[in-house]
Amino acid sequence: MAGMVDVAKRAGVSIATVSRVLNKSENVNEGTRLKILKAIKELKYRPSRVAKRLRSKDLPSYLLGVLIPDIQNPFYVDVLRGIEDIAYRNNYAIIMCNYGQDDKKEIMYLDILQAEAIDGLIAAPVNENDQRLKNLIHTGMPVVCVDRGLSGIDVDIVSVNNEEGAYNAVAYLIKSGYKRIAHISGLMSIPTSVMREKGYRRALEDKGIYQKDLVRYGNSFYDSGVKLCGELLDLPSPPDAIFAGNNLLTLGALETIHKRKKQIPNDIAIIGFDDMFWSSSLNPPLTAVRQPAYEIGKRAGELLIQRINDPRRPCIRMSMNTELMIRNSC
Amino acid sequence: MAGMVDVAKRAGVSIATVSRVLNKSENVNEGTRLKILKAIKELKYRPSRVAKRLRSKDLPSYLLGVLIPDIQNPFYVDVLRGIEDIAYRNNYAIIMCNYGQDDKKEIMYLDILQAEAIDGLIAAPVNENDQRLKNLIHTGMPVVCVDRGLSGIDVDIVSVNNEEGAYNAVAYLIKSGYKRIAHISGLMSIPTSVMREKGYRRALEDKGIYQKDLVRYGNSFYDSGVKLCGELLDLPSPPDAIFAGNNLLTLGALETIHKRKKQIPNDIAIIGFDDMFWSSSLNPPLTAVRQPAYEIGKRAGELLIQRINDPRRPCIRMSMNTELMIRNSC
DNA sequence: CTGAAAGCGCTAACAG
DNA sequence: CTGTTAGCGCTTTCAG
Numbered sequence: 302m303a304g305m306v307d308v309a310k311r312a313g314v315s316i317a318t319v320s321r322v323l324n325k326s327e328n329v330n331e332g333t334r335l336k337i338l339k340a341i342k343e344l345k346y347r348p349s350r351v352a353k354r355l356r357s358k359d360l361p362s363y364l365l366g367v368l369i370p371d372i373q374n375p376f377y378v379d380v381l382r383g384i385e386d387i388a389y390r391n392n393y394a395i396i397m398c399n400y401g402q403d404d405k406k407e408i409m410y411l412d413i414l415q416a417e418a419i420d421g422l423i424a425a426p427v428n429e430n431d432q433r434l435k436n437l438i439h440t441g442m443p444v445v446c447v448d449r450g451l452s453g454i455d456v457d458i459v460s461v462n463n464e465e466g467a468y469n470a471v472a473y474l475i476k477s478g479y480k481r482i483a484h485i486s487g488l489m490s491i492p493t494s495v496m497r498e499k500g501y502r503r504a505l506e507d508k509g510i511y512q513k514d515l516v517r518y519g520n521s522f523y524d525s526g527v528k529l530c531g532e533l534l535d536l537p538s539p540p541d542a543i544f545a546g547n548n549l550l551t552l553g554a555l556e557t558i559h560k561r562k563k564q565i566p567n568d569i570a571i572i573g574f575d576d577m578f579w580s581s582s583l584n585p586p587l588t589a590v591r592q593p594a595y596e597i598g599k600r601a602g603e604l605l606i607q608r609i610n611d612p613r614r615p616c617i618r619m620s621m622n623t624e625l626m627i628r629n630s631c
Numbered sequence: 632m633a634g635m636v637d638v639a640k641r642a643g644v645s646i647a648t649v650s651r652v653l654n655k656s657e658n659v660n661e662g663t664r665l666k667i668l669k670a671i672k673e674l675k676y677r678p679s680r681v682a683k684r685l686r687s688k689d690l691p692s693y694l695l696g697v698l699i700p701d702i703q704n705p706f707y708v709d710v711l712r713g714i715e716d717i718a719y720r721n722n723y724a725i726i727m728c729n730y731g732q733d734d735k736k737e738i739m740y741l742d743i744l745q746a747e748a749i750d751g752l753i754a755a756p757v758n759e760n761d762q763r764l765k766n767l768i769h770t771g772m773p774v775v776c777v778d779r780g781l782s783g784i785d786v787d788i789v790s791v792n793n794e795e796g797a798y799n800a801v802a803y804l805i806k807s808g809y810k811r812i813a814h815i816s817g818l819m820s821i822p823t824s825v826m827r828e829k830g831y832r833r834a835l836e837d838k839g840i841y842q843k844d845l846v847r848y849g850n851s852f853y854d855s856g857v858k859l860c861g862e863l864l865d866l867p868s869p870p871d872a873i874f875a876g877n878n879l880l881t882l883g884a885l886e887t888i889h890k891r892k893k894q895i896p897n898d899i900a901i902i903g904f905d906d907m908f909w910s911s912s913l914n915p916p917l918t919a920v921r922q923p924a925y926e927i928g929k930r931a932g933e934l935l936i937q938r939i940n941d942p943r944r945p946c947i948r949m950s951m952n953t954e955l956m957i958r959n960s961c
Numbered sequence: 962c963t964g965a966a967a968g969c970g971c972t973a974a975c976a977g
Numbered sequence: 978c979t980g981t982t983a984g985c986g987c988t989t990t991c992a993g
Contacts, residue, residue: 347742349746350743363743372708372711373908382702382729385702389739394744397726399712409719412677413724416678416680417724418679555909565914582913584889585914
């Protein structure tokens with residue numbers, strides 16, 4: 302790879318001048334600029350971001366970290382798309398860290414991100430007390446949280462009104478005449494899970510029909526949905542509707558329902574938290590609480606870039622609304 | 632951020648010695664090593680990968696690029712997961728480049744990857760003649776292609792036997808008694824699309840029942856599936872089965888089928904290329920050609936790391952088999 | 962076993 | 978308008 306010296310030599314100037322045209326400084330004679338540009342072309346020269354970054358720590362690295370728990374979850378891929386769009390528009394590249402709730406992995410990734418001197422990080426912490434993330438923030442690293450916050454620390458957050466979304470979903474179920482409404486919940490150590498369960502419970506309690514044996518707790522993955530839905534269906538008097546805590550759980554529950562040849566919504570109704578772009582491809586099309594995942598990613602990206610440019614801007618907590626996508630599963 | 636000098640100062644040694652313990656060199660007195668380790672702890676020192684990389688170009692950067700066309704396609708997220716797993720095990724982080732068939736984006740990403748001095752790249756080129764990618768390879772950058780190759784250039788490839796997978800799927804449809812088997816194809820500029828269409832056609836021609844008005848071409852996205860499936864259903868004598876060219880097309884087709892209240896498989900059967908972990912959640916559960924996407928990613932990751940460590944190893948073309956996942960949609 | 966010193970490729974004063 | 982030069986944080990001879 303040709304370096305700046307090669308270009309300078311070829312153009313018959315000093316490296317400083319080369320640097321100047323590269324950085325679009327005004328004070329360069331048009332003739333020399335052209336010569337240099339020509340040399341750059343001929344040598345296929347590309348400036349090394351590594352050297353640049355080393356030299357000036359105040360200059361951006363144009364590298365962003367994204368720390369997400371599960372890239373297999375369509376919600377996160379939409380968030381990621383939103384982030385990526387904004388990143389691209391601002392010339393940032395993304396280091397993707399899919400840490401799958403694995404501590405060692407998170408440690409390694411956080412380490413790398415720091416060592417790479419990224420400009421900022423977007424993170425979806427699985428738990429509010431993630432000390433490593435907090436440390437990173439104390440370090441001065443620009444961070445914005447997505448989906449969930451971090452307790453006891455001021456940080457930009459873009460999330461969704463989980464409780465209200467859940468409440469509305471369950472209220473809709475009630476209004477539609479369902480009486481025994483079950484809930485398949487994700488891990489209760491995850492803030493969103495507890496908010497959703499809270500909304501679910503409040504809707505039911507408002508009508509005085511909450512029954513705690515109708516809620517099942519698992520992790521946040523597909524298998525959990527399969528299994529917990531099975532348990533619910535096996536009950537002496539099974540539920541007539543299910544509110545699933547996230548899209549993986551919904552999908553898992555659907556597998557079980559279809560396997561047992563239950564008709565939706567006649568035998569069992571279902572409503573999911575998290576919409577997917579192919580929810581209409583399900584049979585029947587799924588009624589779901591839509592989180593504006595792509596938008597969340599976009600906003601988070603914007604917030605992060607703002608913060609990078611102005612580290613002292615006060616923290617913003619952004620809460621977006623969910624939307625009940627009414628289709629035919631209940 | 633504390634630097635090596637700070638550590639050296641604190642431990643009362645020179646930076647050279649600090650570097651030695653960091654790089655696990657043998658020749659360090661146990662006492663000094665301990666002192667240094669202690670200083671590192673106390674100062675929370677983290678070596679800068681940037682400086683390291685700048686210094687020695689022969690040392691790995693532990694950064695891999697992944698260039699994929701569409702992260703919204705579940706196939707690619709599985710590939711990505713496979714890559715990520717291998718990367719993680721080998722201490723590599725990933726710069727994710729989702730270029731969505733956008734030329735400008737590809738240019739920018741390729742630029743960044745080079746400028747970041749990544750160790751290697753895994754790419755799924757949308758077309759076989761991607762000159763930029765070829766140039767990158769000529770540059771000496773370790774690259775492995777996934778899903779599709781690059782014409783006229785020797786490069787590691789891990790792909791799938793698309794033609795055979797398609798053939799088997801259609802043969803299965805024929806064996807099941809379907810007579811008018813349609814095909815919704817992705818962009819014909821993408822090599823995989825042409826291979827799949829070829830398999831489809833061959834299976835039909837083998838039985839002498841190929842009808843070219845039953846194949847519809849679009850791009851490779853959801854909307855295309857929705858639309859083309861609609862066209863097919865509108866035919867004076869519509870097909871009795873559909874073979875969809877990828878999972879987005881399948882999902883799109885399903886939306887249309889459900890919207891029109893057609894029963895699967897009685898009114899119309901469907902078989903998709905690409906399985907998804909939630910194919911069983913569909914109603915009826917979808918019969919699909921499974922590509923071992925995660926495995927593909929893994930193998931690609933392994934191949935890349937091999938190549939990084941031994942740039943002169945001869946190129947390997949790996950073709951993996953598809954598997955027909957028979958469920959209830961046909 | 963340890964230290965001094967020379968860069969890696971680039972930016973940013975500082976001179977001219 | 979342009980060149981000289983001092984580092985950024987680290988690895989790596991080369992001497993001790």
